[in-house]
Amino acid sequence: xxxxxxxxxxxxxxxxxxxxxxxxxxxxxxxxxxxxxxxxxxxxxxxxxxxxxxxxxxxxxxxxxxxxxxxxxxxxxxxxxxxxxxxxxxxxxxxxxxxxxxxxxxxxxxxxxxxxxxxxxxxxxxxxxxxxxxxxxxxxxxxxxxxxxxxxxxxxxxxxxxxxxxxxxxxxxxxxxxxxxxxxxxxxxxxxxxxxxxxxxxxxxxxxxxxxxxxxxxxxxxxxxxxxxxxxxxxxxxxxxxxxxxxx
Amino acid sequence: xxxxxxxxxxxxxxxxxxxxxxxxxxxxxxxxxxxxxxxxxxxxxxxxxxxxxxxxxxxxxxxxxxxxxxxxxxxxxxxxxxxxxxxxxxxxxxxxxxxxxxxxxxxxxxxxxxxxxxxxxxxxxxxxxxxxxxxxxxxxxxxxxxxxxxxxxxxxxxxxxxxxxxxxxxxxxxxxxxxxxxxxxxxxxxxxxxxxxxxxxxxxxxxxxxxxxxxxxxxxxxxxxxxxxxxxxxxxxxxxxxxxxxxxxxxxxxxxxxxxxxxxxxxxxxxxxxxxxxxxxxxxxxxxxxxxxxxxxxxxxxxxxxxxxxxxxxxxxxxxxxxxxxxxxxxxxxxxxxxxxxxxxxxxxxxxxxxxxxxxxxxxxxxxxxxxxxxxxxxxxxxxxxxxxxxxxxxxxxxxxxxxxxxxxxxxxxxxxxxxxxxxxxxxxxxxxxxxxxxxxxxxxxxxxxxxxxxxxxxxxxxxxxxxxxxxxxxxxxxxxxxxxxxxxxxxxxxxxxxxxxxxxxxxxxxxxxxxxxxxxxxxxxxxxxxxxxxxxxxxxxxxxxxxxxxxxxxxxxxxxxxxxxxxxxxxxxxxxxxx
Numbered sequence: 001x002x003x004x005x006x007x008x009x010x011x012x013x014x015x016x017x018x019x020x021x022x023x024x025x026x027x028x029x030x031x032x033x034x035x036x037x038x039x040x041x042x043x044x045x046x047x048x049x050x051x052x053x054x055x056x057x058x059x060x061x062x063x064x065x066x067x068x069x070x071x072x073x074x075x076x077x078x079x080x081x082x083x084x085x086x087x088x089x090x091x092x093x094x095x096x097x098x099x100x101x102x103x104x105x106x107x108x109x110x111x112x113x114x115x116x117x118x119x120x121x122x123x124x125x126x127x128x129x130x131x132x133x134x135x136x137x138x139x140x141x142x143x144x145x146x147x148x149x150x151x152x153x154x155x156x157x158x159x160x161x162x163x164x165x166x167x168x169x170x171x172x173x174x175x176x177x178x179x180x181x182x183x184x185x186x187x188x189x190x191x192x193x194x195x196x197x198x199x200x201x202x203x204x205x206x207x208x209x210x211x212x213x214x215x216x217x218x219x220x221x222x223x224x225x226x227x228x229x230x231x232x233x234x235x236x237x238x239x240x241x242x243x244x245x246x247x248x
Numbered sequence: 249x250x251x252x253x254x255x256x257x258x259x260x261x262x263x264x265x266x267x268x269x270x271x272x273x274x275x276x277x278x279x280x281x282x283x284x285x286x287x288x289x290x291x292x293x294x295x296x297x298x299x300x301x302x303x304x305x306x307x308x309x310x311x312x313x314x315x316x317x318x319x320x321x322x323x324x325x326x327x328x329x330x331x332x333x334x335x336x337x338x339x340x341x342x343x344x345x346x347x348x349x350x351x352x353x354x355x356x357x358x359x360x361x362x363x364x365x366x367x368x369x370x371x372x373x374x375x376x377x378x379x380x381x382x383x384x385x386x387x388x389x390x391x392x393x394x395x396x397x398x399x400x401x402x403x404x405x406x407x408x409x410x411x412x413x414x415x416x417x418x419x420x421x422x423x424x425x426x427x428x429x430x431x432x433x434x435x436x437x438x439x440x441x442x443x444x445x446x447x448x449x450x451x452x453x454x455x456x457x458x459x460x461x462x463x464x465x466x467x468x469x470x471x472x473x474x475x476x477x478x479x480x481x482x483x484x485x486x487x488x489x490x491x492x493x494x495x496x497x498x499x500x501x502x503x504x505x506x507x508x509x510x511x512x513x514x515x516x517x518x519x520x521x522x523x524x525x526x527x528x529x530x531x532x533x534x535x536x537x538x539x540x541x542x543x544x545x546x547x548x549x550x551x552x553x554x555x556x557x558x559x560x561x562x563x564x565x566x567x568x569x570x571x572x573x574x575x576x577x578x579x580x581x582x583x584x585x586x587x588x589x590x591x592x593x594x595x596x597x598x599x600x601x602x603x604x605x606x607x608x609x610x611x612x613x614x615x616x617x618x619x620x621x622x623x624x625x626x627x628x629x630x631x632x633x634x635x636x637x638x639x640x641x642x643x644x645x646x647x648x649x650x651x652x653x654x655x656x657x658x659x660x661x662x663x664x665x666x667x668x669x670x671x672x673x674x675x676x677x678x679x680x681x682x683x684x685x686x687x688x689x690x691x692x693x694x695x696x697x698x699x700x701x702x703x704x705x706x707x708x709x710x711x712x713x714x715x716x717x718x719x720x721x722x723x724x725x726x727x728x729x730x731x732x733x734x735x736x737x738x739x740x741x742x743x744x745x746x747x748x749x750x751x752x753x754x755x756x757x758x759x760x761x762x763x764x765x766x767x768x769x770x771x772x773x774x775x776x777x778x779x780x781x782x783x784x785x786x787x788x789x790x791x792x793x794x795x796x797x798x799x800x801x802x803x804x805x806x807x808x809x810x811x812x813x814x815x816x817x818x819x820x821x822x823x824x825x826x827x828x
Contacts, residue, residue: 088663088715093670106715112684133677135706 001148001179002156003029005048006118009040009064010055010084015107019053022111026153028118037063044071044079050145050156051118052081062092068099080125082117084109101125115152122147122154128193136170138184141193146174148183163225165190165199165207177227200240202233216241279364280304286330293318296327299334308338329359336368345372363389367405374408383412403432407445414448419456426452443472443481447488454492466492479519483512603789607658614651618644646692653726657790660719664796671713673801675824678752679704681714682740685721692729699737708742709824710750716797717821723790724754724817731758731815749803749820757814766807 006028010016016033023030031047034040036058044052052071056064064083071078083096083104096102101124105117119132128140132149140147146157157176166173167187174181191201201207202223208231215224216233218241223231287300299314315331315338322328332354339348349372355365370385386409410425430445446469453462466488473485490505621644628636663669682704693700710717728738736757743751761769769791798805798819808816 088669090668090670093672097672110684110687112680112687116680116684130675130677130709133680133706 001150001176001181002158003027004050004118004147004154004156005029005031007031007034007040007043007047007049007052009034009052009058009067011035011058012055015055015084019114022114026111026115027155028153037067040067041070045077049079051121052079053114053118054081054083056083056085056092056096062095065092065096065099068096072099080118080121082121101127112152119149119154136184136186137189141190143195146183148181159194159198160209160211162209163212163227163229164209164231166231167205167207175229200237200243202231202237202240204234204236206231210243213244216244279361282361283330286326290324290327293322293324293327295321296331299331303334303337306341308341311335311338325356329355333359333361333365336365340368340372345376348372363392370408374412377415379412379415383409383416386412403429403436403438403441406432407441407448410452411448414452414455419452422452423449439472439476440478440481443469443476443485446472447484450488459492459495463492479512479516483509483516486512607654607789610654611651614647614654617647618651621647642695649692653722654789657719657723657793660797661789661793664793664800669715671716671800673711673713673822675709676712676714676717677706678708678710678742678750678821679706681717682721682752685718685725686740688722689725689729693738696729696732697735698729698732699735701737701739701741703739703741704752705742708745708750710821711824712801712803712821716801720794720797720819721752721754723794724819727790728754728756728758728815728817731760732756733758743818745823748823750823752819752821754817754819755814760811760813760815761807761809762811766809770805770807 006023008016008019008030010019010033020030020033031049032043034043040054043049054064054068056062058064068081068083071081080101081103083102084107085092085096085104086107088106093104096104101121103117103121103124105113109117122140123129123131126140126142126147131137131140132154138149141159144159146159146162148155148157157174161176161178163175163177166175167190168182170184170186171182172185172187172190174183187207191199191207194207198210199207200210208223208225212226213223214226216222217224218233218238221233221235223233225231283300283304287297290296295314295318299311299318302308302310302314311334315334318327319331322331332351336348336351336355339345339351349369352365352369352372355362359365366385366389370382370389373379373382373385386405389405390409406425407429410422410429413419413422413425426445426449430442430449433442433445446465450462450465450469453459453465466485470485470489473482476482486505486509490502490509493499493502493505621640625637625640625644628634628640660669679702682702686700686702690700725738725740732738738757739753739755741753741755743753745751795805798821802822804820806818806820808818
């Protein structure tokens with residue numbers, strides 16, 4: 001489970017310091033702090049970034065919006081971002097709103113608010129709203145990562161690291177190469193959101209990552225995964241074996 | 249003798265003239281009835297009605313005018329015939345025989361009164377001394393059956409035929425017809441005609457030098473003429489007697505007749521004069537009448553023009569008055585609107601002034617307190633009295649917080665009033681938002697030792713603008729803390745939601761408020777009110793701001809409160825339909 005990488009674009013040192021302090025305290029990793037447009041672009045494209053926090057006004061100019069507009073043009077590289085602003089000026093907002101998905105945070109803000117804003121940005125960006133505050137889900141699933149709310153902050157798990165998922169009631173045990181943890185999400189939802197070419201259900205309670213399969217012992221109804229994890233294969237789901245070339 | 253003869257001939261002319269006159273009298277009575285009947289049949293033909301009326305009244309000129317009008321308009325055969333007949337008769341009466349003949353000739357042969365036309369044509373021929381033609385006409389009529397209505401004129405026609413023969417010097421036939429006529433007239437006891445007949449018979453004999461036969465008839469005529477009133481007949485009879493006596497060389501008697509003749513002539517002349525004068529008078533009277541009519545017409549015209557003028561001017565005046573009234577009313581209306589707007593603006597301006605003064609007063613006292621506190625801080629720092637520093641710093645922080653909140657509200661108020669703020673309603677997780685707001689007040693509540701609980705249901709999502717919702721909750725929470733005593737408690741929870749609304753309740757155990765205050769707060773006014781408790785209660789700006797923002801978010805505000813036991817602020821917010 002990794003920390004979330006945050007890029008901060010903010011020209012006022014005092015404010016970026018406060019931000020860094022709050023985010024580090026909540027186990028976010030600050031990749032860098034850009035104070036102008038060019039620096040921001042450089043940092044954005046040279047690092048692995050999960051969320052960008054953008055101050056609308058950089059040196060008195062709405063360069064924050066310009067930055068958002070620039071990264072929006074290339075959809076593949078786009079990441080969730082949050083605008084920080086101290087004015088609710090409608091004109092600025094009308095412009096900022098065009099960079100969808102749009103979320104913002106009004107200054108001054110407290111710890112809860114900035115964390116909330118980051119969560120919202122992730123939710124909106126991946127089109128899975130009202131997740132982190134609902135009572136039956138605490139994870140957003142993107143193409144390559146699982147964003148999980150742990151305590152007050154978000155955590156990230158690379159999907160390719162997942163070995164298998166064990167469903168237990170409303171919870172899912174995620175077993176990766178190195179760790180094991182529980183998230184709150186329903187089975188139907190997680191199957192919907194995961195890539196169906198990589199993840200297969202082998203049992204009503206198990207979903208496995210196909211790339212982690214070591215051995216399938218059909219007679220014993222057993223799937224052996226990397227790290228010697230054993231998962232049951234039920235008759236109902238045996239069909240998934242057809243997806244593999246069988247050596248005879 | 250030749251001279252005498254000529255004279256007699258002239259007498260004959262006179263006679264025949266009288267005959268026509270007599271004929272006309274008879275003729276009219278019956279004929280008028282027929283014409284009236286015809287007129288009644290053609291009521292709608294106004295010109296014909298007028299023509300026939302004038303015809304019956306013997307107003308020949310008018311008859312000519314209206315019959316001409318009728319002819320120019322009308323296609324009816326019968327009416328045409330009548331008109332031609334009227335015109336012929338009129339021309340004949342005016343002695344315009346040529347025209348008369350023309351008109352009569354246009355009457356078609358199948359006209360009911362064709363025989364009358366023929367009689368008239370015969371008479372005209374007679375007048376024009378075309379005896380042969382006259383004879384022809386009369387004979388044609390004589391041949392008609394005795395039964396037809398022309399019968400009443402039979403004696404006249406017979407007489408006229410006689411006259412024609414007389415002039416053509418066919419004395420035998422003349423005698424026969426004259427006697428036939430005379431016998432008929434004797435039967436009819438038509439004295440006037442009889443006199444003429446006798447005289448004509450006498451003349452017949454006289455021209456044939458049968459004096460012995462002629463003289464008795466002359467005498468008969470003379471004696472009869474004495475009984476009549478016709479001066480013309482009397483005159484002629486006397487003249488005939490005078491000529492006869494002169495021829496008999498009985499001059500004394502002739503002289504007597506001559507004298508008698510003179511008297512009749514005079515009376516005739518007198519009568520003529522009287523008629524002439526009467527005619528003149530009539531003409532004069534007519535002229536006078538015409539003048540009067542002209543004057544009246546002119547007066548009428550003037551009156552009409554006056555009336556029209558009056559009408560037009562009154563209409564114009566009315567329109568003018570109407571427009572005047574309209575514009576006046578419009579002006580009054582406008583004035584009223586302007587006055588109302590002015591009052592409203594005045595009120596708003598007063599509010600603004602008041603707000604301005606209150607806010608500046610509050611800020612001034614805050615900053616002043618900060619200044620005083622800072623002075624103390626410096627003093628304590630110099631004296632190294634560190635124990636006091638902590639208290640003073642906390643104090644400073646509280647003051648700055650209060651001032652900041654005030655300024656924040658002021659800014660939001662300004663943005664709201666000028667509609668400059670970005671406003672976007674979305675689905676919001678109510679519990680989290682409350683948490684966010686509460687987070688800032690935690691130290692304050694801890695300070696006052698207030699027991700705070702956020703029991704908003706986790707499944708409540710509302711449809712609202714994030715910042716305005718925060719401002720609303722922040723203000724109410726701020727108030728709740730402000731009005732709470734130490735060790736009090738504040739509870740935020742959501743009431744069971746209805747279909748459309750989510751109810752957020754902020755309950756405190758503080759001062760509470762009176763019913764009057766509560767109602768005052770809930771009033772839909774934009775007026776700010778400074779309340780009694782200067783120490784605790786601020787501008788009322790926050791309350792106003794909250795009300796406006798709740799309204800803008802489509803929500804409602806309600807307050808439940810009891811003095812000295814606490815207040816419940818109930819905010820109804822629109823539910824987000826897809827969730828909760």
